[in-house]
Amino acid sequence: MQRKSAYLLFLAVLGLLAIGIVILFSTGAFARDSQGDVYFYVRKHAIWLGIGLVACTVAALVDYHFWQRTWWIWFALAVVGLALCFLPPLRHKINGSWRWLSFHNLTCQPSEFAKIAAVFFLAFWFSCYETQSKQVWRGFILPMAMVGVLLSLIITEVDLGTTALIGATTFVIMFVAGTNSILLGALSASGLVGLLCVASWMPERMSRLLAFMHPENYKQDAGLQQMQALIAWGSGGMEGLGLGNGRQKMLYLPYAHTDFIFPMIGEELGLRVSLLVVFLFIVIIVCGMMIALHAKDRFGLLLGCGLVSLLALQAALNIGVTTSLLPNKGLPLPFISYGGSNLAACLFGIGILLNIYRQAKLEPENKTRVTVQGRITPRI
Secondary structure: OOOOHHHHHHHHHHHHHHHHHHHHHHHHHHOOOOOOOOOHHHHHHHHHHHHHHHHHHHHHHOOOHHHHHOHHHHHHHHHHHHHHOOOOOOEEEEOOEEEEEEEOOEEEOHHHHHHHHHHHHHHHHHHHOHHHOOOHHHHHHHHHHHHHHHHHHHHHOOOHHHHHHHHHHHHHHHHHHOOOHHHHHHHHHHHHHHHHHHHHHOHHHHHHHHHHHOHHHHOOOOOHHHHHHHHHHHHHOOOOOOOOOOOOOOOOOOOOOOOOHHHHHHHHHHHHHHHHHHHHHHHHHHHHHHHHHOOOOHHHHHHHHHHHHHHHHHHHHHHHHHOOOOOOOOOOOOOOOOOHHHHHHHHHHHHHHHHHHHHHHHHHHHOOEEEEOOEEEEOO
């Protein structure tokens, strides 16, 4: 299984990308901002897909230890990018959140790359201080303070979903690294309470929580998306209405091409294809963890676990939201939803996982012992 994990991972990603392009072609033409061009979002998605594939190729070829040596550069760039979201000439506001940067016709979301930067830092930190992972200062307070710099900027942009995602990924990496379990329990409890407190101070976020608990009372405002998503699931059934025949994308379901693209798959392609999407994500998670567990060093292990956790948690949150199992959060479905920054970041992470696999596969060859004049000596 481990020998074929990279191939299965690559095929699963290709499958999700193909499904994403097909369903985006069907739904993107009906989006409010499509400007009357049926190819508007498909064209922009294709550009970001090309950028993501280049990033994936580069990451697969560059030794992943490069990110260990240069983590501070990417961390600093992430902080700068997040800070630029507060500058009026560059920041771009959507739905009350200042989480985008706009350069002419190109829009990017710095928090997507901040997620990768956080994983770089945590993998570096706990690979350098392996013996001190259970200490309060080096094993908990200092790494949390560094990640807290990113989280404080992201939550100020009013992006609770990405804040929770990075926080949960931090929890996973620290758990794998061997951080004190009592401290991790306190971290998870305080993080949950903190998010609820912040949400309670924001009327829009609080209405989403109330709509989750009482959907019938908010089906015309805060709970509209999730109610329409349930209608899409019910309309599609097992076989689906057929590609292009979905009705919820016709401005009934807001953002059907981004955060709520998964119900469109269910409505047009049916439950079988929806379950195929879930299965492909499970393949990515299993193969990614196999690659991480067979990494040749601790940094590779933590880096791989962090990247897989980002993909797995984001997919789980999106699927949970679009099936009304979780409160509404603005997180796209990896590899499928329209969103250039997220697509490029996800493909970049896949490239790093492929490089971890390559390095682990080459390691036994470098350690092969050869016989010279009757003696066994290590190969140089």
